[in-house]
Amino acid sequence: MNFAYETYKNVESSKNFSNKKEMQEYRSLLMDRVYKKEIPFFKKKFPKGLGEILEIGSGNSRILYALEKENLITTGTGLEISPSRSEFANIWKKDLKSKNVKNICGDFLSINIKEKFDTILCLTSIFPFFDMLQKNGFNTFLKKVNQLLNPNGILILESVTFKQEITSAITFGGKVNLWAEFKKSDPFQFNLVEYAWDKKKRELTATTYNTMRQKLYIDGPTIKKWHMEERKSIEQKLIKNGFKIEAVYGGYSSNPYKDNSLEYIFVAKKIK
Numbered sequence: 580m581n582f583a584y585e586t587y588k589n590v591e592s593s594k595n596f597s598n599k600k601e602m603q604e605y606r607s608l609l610m611d612r613v614y615k616k617e618i619p620f621f622k623k624k625f626p627k628g629l630g631e632i633l634e635i636g637s638g639n640s641r642i643l644y645a646l647e648k649e650n651l652i653t654t655g656t657g658l659e660i661s662p663s664r665s666e667f668a669n670i671w672k673k674d675l676k677s678k679n680v681k682n683i684c685g686d687f688l689s690i691n692i693k694e695k696f697d698t699i700l701c702l703t704s705i706f707p708f709f710d711m712l713q714k715n716g717f718n719t720f721l722k723k724v725n726q727l728l729n730p731n732g733i734l735i736l737e738s739v740t741f742k743q744e745i746t747s748a749i750t751f752g753g754k755v756n757l758w759a760e761f762k763k764s765d766p767f768q769f770n771l772v773e774y775a776w777d778k779k780k781r782e783l784t785a786t787t788y789n790t791m792r793q794k795l796y797i798d799g800p801t802i803k804k805w806h807m808e809e810r811k812s813i814e815q816k817l818i819k820n821g822f823k824i825e826a827v828y829g830g831y832s833s834n835p836y837k838d839n840s841l842e843y844i845f846v847a848k849k850i851k
């Protein structure tokens with residue numbers, strides 16, 4: 580099994596929540612985040628909506644439910660490798676009485692999807708996983724995305740650039756330990772991460788432990804790996820795989836990307 584499956588397999592499992600109230604508070608936190616970050620971007624840049632969409636690595640489907648609520652999609656399909664996250668998304672779907680979002684559990688690199696889409700989203704730092712999941716994984720990902728898009732379909736890729744983590748790791752000889760505290764309504768309290776940077780291969784590995792708020796429980800270690808490419812090399816791969824670059828933003832603020840941006844968002848159109 581690949582690290583994406585191992586890392587996320589129990590995330591948002593129902594057993595992390597003692598009661599419905601806790602789950603509701605957690606859902607509010609998720610929605611709060613989408614309305615602050617992703618939704619203003621989609622409203623500003625895609626006011627006419629995104630049509631029939633697929634989100635690859637949709638997690639709990641928070642973005643899809645918010646887009647549905649804002650009438651920015653016709654239908655939304657969420658593809659998620661983690662069974663517990665997909666289950667969380669389906670329980671939420673029932674409570675929201677969502678009609679136009681469906682959730683599928685599977686690995687994008689191996690699943691067979693028959694439908695075609697107007698827009699494909701791959702957000703929150705997942706697209707740099709694919710090279711680490713299999714050799715030339717990002718190219719394979721782009722080829723498959725291209726086949727799943729309707730003519731002139733749009734692909735939106737977003738990731739943080741990890742510039743600060745990489746700089747800190749370099750400062751401390753290749754590895755750095757960082758921590759952060761989650762918001763109060765999160766069942767977990769502290770996030771402890773070791774970032775290791777392989778400069779030659781441009782590979783970043785995060786080894787994470789999360790400590791629970793109410794229970795003496797530490798979740799971890801979980802491993803994530805990203806192939807952090809420069810803007811140019813991502814653009815070249817998009818072009819090689821039949822896309823035209825429409826815009827590169829430096830984050831959801833939709834300012835143009837700069838060398839010191841902490842995030843990048845590529846908007847590309849299928850032209851071949």
Ligand SMILES: C[S@@+](CC[C@H](N)C(=O)[O-])C[C@H]1O[C@@H](n2cnc3c(N)ncnc32)[C@H](O)[C@@H]1O
Pocket residue numbers: 583584587635636637638639640641642658659660661664685686687688702703704705708
């Ligand atoms: C950082 S989370 C973001 C989730 C969602 N996009 C959001 O913003 O709430 C990345 C998700 O991608 C999923 N994922 C990683 N590799 C995947 C793959 N090969 N196929 C499907 N899902 C994948 C993970 O399980 C995880 O839930």
